[in-house]
Amino acid sequence: MKSFENIDVKSVKEAVGLLQRFHNEKKSAAVVGGGSELLQLMKDRVATPDYLINLKTIPGLSYIKEERSAFRIGALTTLTEIEEHKGVQEKLLFLSQAAGEAASPQIRNAGTIGGNICQRPFCWYFRSANFTCLRKGGEICYAVAGDNRYHAIFGGGPSYIVHPSDMAPPLVAVGAQLKIAGPAGEKVIPLEKFFVLPQVNHTRENILGPGEIVTEIQVPHPKAGTKGFYHKVRERLAWDHAIVSVSTVLQTQGGAVREGRVVLGGVAPTPWRVPKAEQFLRGKKVDENTAQKAGEIALEGARPMKDNIYKVALAKSLIQRALLASV
Amino acid sequence: MKKKIQLTLNGKKTILEAPAHRLLLDLLRDEIGLTGTKEGCGTGDCGACTVFLNGKPVNSCLILSGELDGAELVTIEGLKIGPELHPIQKAFIQDGGAQCGYCTPGMLMMAKALLDENPNPTEEEIRFALSGNLCRCTGYAKIIQAVQDAAKEIRQAARR
Numbered sequence: 001m002k003s004f005e006n007i008d009v010k011s012v013k014e015a016v017g018l019l020q021r022f023h024n025e026k027k028s029a030a031v032v033g034g035g036s037e038l039l040q041l042m043k044d045r046v047a048t049p050d051y052l053i054n055l056k057t058i059p060g061l062s063y064i065k066e067e068r069s070a071f072r073i074g075a076l077t078t079l080t081e082i083e084e085h086k087g088v089q090e091k092l093l094f095l096s097q098a099a100g101e102a103a104s105p106q107i108r109n110a111g112t113i114g115g116n117i118c119q120r121p122f123c124w125y126f127r128s129a130n131f132t133c134l135r136k137g138g139e140i141c142y143a144v145a146g147d148n149r150y151h152a153i154f155g156g157g158p159s160y161i162v163h164p165s166d167m168a169p170p171l172v173a174v175g176a177q178l179k180i181a182g183p184a185g186e187k188v189i190p191l192e193k194f195f196v197l198p199q200v201n202h203t204r205e206n207i208l209g210p211g212e213i214v215t216e217i218q219v220p221h222p223k224a225g226t227k228g229f230y231h232k233v234r235e236r237l238a239w240d241h242a243i244v245s246v247s248t249v250l251q252t253q254g255g256a257v258r259e260g261r262v263v264l265g266g267v268a269p270t271p272w273r274v275p276k277a278e279q280f281l282r283g284k285k286v287d288e289n290t291a292q293k294a295g296e297i298a299l300e301g302a303r304p305m306k307d308n309i310y311k312v313a314l315a316k317s318l319i320q321r322a323l324l325a326s327v
Numbered sequence: 328m329k330k331k332i333q334l335t336l337n338g339k340k341t342i343l344e345a346p347a348h349r350l351l352l353d354l355l356r357d358e359i360g361l362t363g364t365k366e367g368c369g370t371g372d373c374g375a376c377t378v379f380l381n382g383k384p385v386n387s388c389l390i391l392s393g394e395l396d397g398a399e400l401v402t403i404e405g406l407k408i409g410p411e412l413h414p415i416q417k418a419f420i421q422d423g424g425a426q427c428g429y430c431t432p433g434m435l436m437m438a439k440a441l442l443d444e445n446p447n448p449t450e451e452e453i454r455f456a457l458s459g460n461l462c463r464c465t466g467y468a469k470i471i472q473a474v475q476d477a478a479k480e481i482r483q484a485a486r487r
Binding site: 057080 | 328348393
């Protein structure tokens with residue numbers, strides 16, 4: 001690990017100010033919460049910040065507040081705290097389950113929700129110091145000609161990473177909002193708009209600009225008649241990233257879908273919503289046939305690579321299973 | 328730059344000076360001399376370095392010392408009670424729950440975390456609790472047996 005200087009900050013404002021200052025001085029800095037992700041990147045020398053801004057010393061960034069229409073979750077809340085929160089279990093069981101399926105028990109005790117949605121890709125070329133890949137400022141996405149069994153089938157090009165977050169698909173499916181603090185003050189945006197495709201910027205996964213920090217996730221309470229689901233398929237039964245994951249949130253009335261979202265994980269450089277399948281479902285009763293058809297519609301336009309064709313069939317059946325479990 | 332850290336280590340109040348960027352694992356092994364905690368992968372995959380930070384098991388290879396001020400820390404050295412081995416340690420010995428032994432401290436800490444919350448776990452719950460701990464000798468069957476036997480012993484002791 002390259003040496004760095006640790007700075008304990010006392011407020012979000014101080015952290016934002018420091019980030020902006022280091023940016024202007026062309027020094028590299030990173031913010032650290034739970035550290036599980038950043039320290040791995042630093043040990044692999046993928047991240048080499050000169051300054052580490054420790055957010056853990058800011059009081060009051062870890063909380064789950066249940067308000068009338070939404071949960072407000074502080075960015076430093078751990079995945080274990082979300083998994084075990086009674087209110088979240090009661091209203092958003094699928095979100096609690098997604099938190100419980102991320103990483104390992106030890107990492108869930110340290111890892112935060114803010115860090116989870118800001119994770120960098122786990123592409124083996126990106127994580128290896130031996131490859132200066134496109135995403136690290138090089139010229140080649142090695143997944144194109146290399147071993148691409150875990151890479152993108154949607155939204156790829158010029159880089160083909162997949163977004164690794166377990167929390168992002170269910171949060172996008174339920175319509176979560178994100179609070180971001182930055183030099184211009186605070187803003188709240190839909191989480192869906194947080195992630196960027198490589199065709200927009202192939203060196204980063206989200207829109208955070210210099211000096212910006214995620215401070216809160218706002219999760220609306222689902223409307224009456226809503227049911228959500230999260231399922232993750234991985235190669236090992238435990239402690240692994242999703243090969244494909246799916247989250248569905250459906251509101252039904254009189255047996256028919258009023259509105260719903262279907263979001264895939266592990267298939268694209270961002271959490272991947274499938275609007276055509278969502279439209280198809282509107283007004284329909286979810287049964288074996290409609291669920292299967294929705295899966296087929298969702299995977300139209302998929303562009304698998306040479307080693308990941310299996311993801312298409314996998315995603316189709318996962319969507320089918322998720323829809324049947326969401327009514 | 329060194330930072331003064333006050334913490335409770337294995338039940339004793341301790342004051343240390345350490346650079347804030349020192350990893351908790353290195354602090355324990357190289358500066359305090361508690362070498363029971365092992366480094367396996369260094370990236371949070373193997374769980375060999377598991378310690379309790381404020382009551383929760385975490386990977387000490389991914390924790391910076393800077394965040395330890397005021398913390399309560401328990402390492403494998405703090406598992407046994409007085410001169411007696413902890414029932415989990417006894418069960419691992421009795422059942423052959425260790426082969427090379429390198430993953431054992433982490434396995435014991437996770438088993439402790441599980442049994443503190445759930446004194447009567449199913450095999451599936453044990454497997455789930457140990458899912459962040461790798462044994463490269465693949466001695467999992469006996470490890471799971473040991474956790475089951477330890478659970479039984481702890482439940483019986485509670486009734487005595």
